Amino acid sequence: MDPFINRPKHNLAAWQLKANRRPFVVGNAPYTSPPPNHVVVQVIDVAINPIDWILQEDDIFGLKYPAILGSDIAGEIVEVGEGVQDLHAGQRVIAHCNGTSKNNHTHGAFQRFTIVPSHAVAELPYSINTSRAVVLPLGISTAAAGLFQRDYLHLPLPTENPEVSDRTVIVWGGSSSVGSCAIQLARASGLRVIATASPRNFEYCCKLGASECFDYHDSDVEDQIVTALKGKTVAGAYHAVGADGAVQSCARIVERTKGKAVVVTVRGVPEKGIPASVRVKAISSSAIFTNEVGEYIWRKFLPTALANGTIVPAPEPMVVGEELRSVQLGLDKQKAGVSAAKIVVTNIS
Structure with missing residues (x-):
């Protein structure tokens, strides 16, 4: 010692x-x-x-x-x-x-x-x-808060060998710190992930586990994502980063697709532009330590996931x-x- x-x-x-x-x-x-x-x-x-x-x-x-x-x-x-x-x-x-x-x-x-x-x-x-x-730390906690808590997307808790799901999560801002963690954690839950990013970061997001990437600068990016999700079930959208209007884009996408019409966001809930059928919830990273999610992620999952490469620092x-x-x-x-x-x-x- x-x-x-x-x-x-x-x-x-x-x-x-x-x-x-x-x-x-x-x-x-x-x-x-x-x-x-x-x-x-x-x-x-x-x-x-x-x-x-x-x-x-x-x-x-x-x-x-x-x-x-x-x-x-x-x-x-x-x-x-x-x-x-x-x-x-x-x-x-x-x-x-x-x-x-x-x-x-x-x-x-x-x-x-x-x-x-x-x-x-x-x-x-x-x-x-x-x-x-x-x-990793704040990114992991913030991602987990939106993905796994009961009143949020409520995905299955991540494991080393997850059961593969037929559901898809949208991560808006996949190359950000929180987005990088959200992609990895969602994949460790067995879900498919599609992400938005700048084109120069598409390969980066795919290496972390995203199946497809879309350029959030494109004027028709919402239509592109809705088309890619045709016939698939959406587990919700995670807004990790993005300029004004990004939360509304996520909300319009989940409204037009099959599945869970929920958007979780690292920013506040916009006062306007959210379809009535969509629920938007703001994330607090520290909230996971008031329930079972924090201890599971930090003490049961993350040490092993870091050791075996399920989660990589990004x-x-x-x-x-x-x-x-x-x-x-x-x-x-x-x-x-x-x-x-x-x-x-x-x-x-």
């Missing part, structure tokens, strides 16, 4: 000192031992999501300040809390941090040592580098810097836009 585990731990964080202020300020942070059913992870890599720069610019959650943002980490467990039986210090892991949903800076990602609920942690095989694996990491001082650069790069890639900052500890 690494002797570092028994040393005093000096924590640093990239602090959001006040609402609507940039840049982050790197400074000391307390080291806090884990409460029951939690672990402390020494962070090696973090990944950046759109919600990170959105929260820096707009206090949509009413956070307590100073705050520590961030959701995606890869690192090593250094301490486990009471009641944690299946994890131990020294394990390499990825984890979904929930500092913003808990409004507690000790749970934020952008620091050297962070507290994570044990049900939001997955062991990482040594065959996968931490800077690759760190692209999209590709785009490393923009090292250490906490580079996290602000990561937010700025993410805001500027990336395609089939996810911003990563390495060597946090």
Whole structure:
């Protein structure tokens, strides 16, 4: 076991000192031992999501300040809390941090040592580098929230050898971080997947498991997808990313096809343009940890799926810097836009 585990731990964080202020300020942070059913992870890599720069610019959650943002980490467990039986210090892991949903800076990602609920942690095989694996956490949870929860698409939970279904899921924005995870998880549920993306990302989406891809720029893309789905049963549509009007496009498609007229979206539900027969639901990634989906995905499915290649880290990491001082650069790069890639900052500890 690494002797570092028994040393005093000096924590640093990239602090959001006040609402609507940039840049982050790197400074000391307390080291806090884990409460029951939690672990402390020494962070090696973090990944950046759109919600990170959105929260820096707009206090949509009413956070307590100073705050520590961030959701995606890869690192090593250094301490486990009471009641944690299946994890131990020294394990390499990825984890979904929930500092913003808990409004507690000790749970934020952008620091050297962070507290994570044990049900939001997955062991990482040594065959996968931490800077690759760190692209997954929020994408996995967000995809799972829309695909598997009872009031959403409610697909069968994924397995290594799923029973093949005759149903099809539409993933709008398949090359995005969430879309990449949604394609893989839906395939691991046994469903067929069709996706939208830019043509340059068609091959990428197909490698992840999409059967067909369509260019969302095409003016007749809705007609193309409806034609491709003729005679097939639709399990619903997952809106992973897309400009204004994309949710409405998904809704019009499922209205015109056979099957479940449900659209789940990472954005809010539009006030206009949704057919009366279609139900649209907004996704909250943290909701999976209030029911059976979160623990199943993170503790039962994902560790094995990573080890055997059922789930691969996607999209590709785009490393923009090292250490906490580079996290602000990561937010700025993410805001500027990336395609089939996810911003990563390495060597946090």
